[in-house]
Amino acid sequence: MRTEIIEKLRRVVGRDAVVADETELLVYECDALALFKHKPDAVVFPQTTEHVSGIVKIACEYGIPFLPRGAGTGLSGGAMAAEGGIIVEMQKMNRILSIDQENRIAVVQPGVVNLHITQAAAPLGLYYAPDPSSQQACTIGGNAAENAGGPHCLKYGMTTNHILAIEAVLANGDIVRLGNPAGECIGMDLVGGIVGSEGTFVIVTEITIRLLPKPQAVKTLLAAYHSVEACSQTVSDIIGAGIVPAALEFVDDKTIHAVEASVFKAGYPLDARAALLIELDGFQDGIEEMSAAISDICRKNHAYEVRVAKNDQERAQLWLGRKGAFGAMGRISPDMVVMDAVIPRTRLPDVLAEVDRLSELHGLAVANVFHAGDGNLHPLILFDSRFPDQVEKIHKLGAEIMQVCVDAGGALSGEHGIGIEKKEFMGLIFNEVDLEIMAKVKSVFNPTAMLNPSKIFPTRRACSEIGRSTTTSTVEIGKRVEAVLLGETRVDH
Secondary structure, eight states: OOHHHHHHHHHHHOGGGEEOOHHHHGGGSOOTTOSSOOOOSEEEOOOSHHHHHHHHHHHHHHTOOEEEESSSOOSSSTTSOBTBSEEEEOTTOOOEEEEETTTTEEEEOTTSBHHHHHHHHGGGTEEOOOOOTTTTTOBHHHHHHHTOOOTTHHHHOOGGGGEEEEEEEOTTSOEEEEEOTTSOOOSSOHHHHHTTSTTSSOEEEEEEEEOEEOOSEEEEEEEEESOHHHHHHHHHHHHHTTOOOSEEEEEEHHHHHHHHHSSOOOOOOTTOSEEEEEEEEEOSTTHHHHHHHHHHHHHHTTOSEEEEOOSHHHHHHHHHHHHTHHHHGGGTOSEEEEOOEEOOGGGHHHHHHHHHHHHHHHTOOEEEEEEGGGTEEOEEEEEOTTSHHHHHHHHHHHHHHHHHHHHTTOBSOSSSOOTTTSGGGGGGTOOHHHHHHHHHHHHHHOTTSOBSOSOSSSSOOOOGGGOOOOOOOHHHHHHHHHHHHTTOSOOOO
């Protein structure tokens, strides 16, 4: 990148807050997916919203692509600089600005680690519900970009259900505030559109989130099975009985052996073919009856062991195994790709059997650990990148698994996003008109397509058809989005 641009960036954020050394930039060439890599031209570390605005304006001045990045724990290539340019690294914007106990809200910067919010709110009897497996490292800005999930989202909803308002920098550097801390949407729900837009609409710089009161009682169960089919059928039967647990997680034998061989020692039964980790929470009254009802359903589906955690320590150990499952795979494979798709719960037995068949066909092991309650699959394809033929097989196997999920009535992503990994699969779900409408909505926020380009859509789409107005008031953005959805291709200003 030209020295002139680097010096301008340093004048905005400070000399030590710009990384342009070729070797140091290698750290930022991918996110946790690691299958796709592209080195940025510079990485900049803002500490304020005004810093972000200044960075974006410099990028616009020189026509340079730019994109936000959090902790780099994403699994779809969303934080990779696909066309080079400037990575706006948000990790120094990591302050919890306020916690309002009475109204149960917190205002945080995007670089705050997810788990740190709950830790800060715990003395007030509150917590933040969405809890991705990377909770100890992932940041709230990245969670908002991908609409992240987690085990407890079955009962409490995804990230989008817990974000009330945001401050953001638009693609031209303007600063806007959207949403309402009181929780009631005023006008068009632009916050709902931005959450899950994968960093292609705006760069979020402040987030107002909803906190929940800690439940009176929590009960955690582990049910072990000798059959994957029986285990997955239990999931449908629990939900079908009208019981919605706080969490309902599936782990298979490969995952169990990896976890138990690691430092976690979660206490999962090594002779199980599959197991369910089930958590109930709520009022003290009634939780024992609900636990007994779930235990009965598990045993009717031939669970050979149903264990209830005796105390908080045992409960925490069971969850440590689940949260650490992805990392534990290093015990059995040098490399791994974590897939993400959603299917109807009733199709779990069929789809898991087909995934197992495809695994054998391609000669690559696939472990399964996922959010069973909402049908959010995470097949873990295990491979060795030192062998080029295995890398080639990954892409074929991944595409076939995606096709199986779509054929079962599923969706391409439950929480990891499309990014660069699955953009070529978008045609499995959406037709050209669908994709065109989405591209037009994106172009309202990102008219030059320089903010996080080459993501989500199969091909980079032009956005000139709806104009390139520089008006950025929230009212005007709403009007332009509405015009797109009504089928108008241009808006008079």
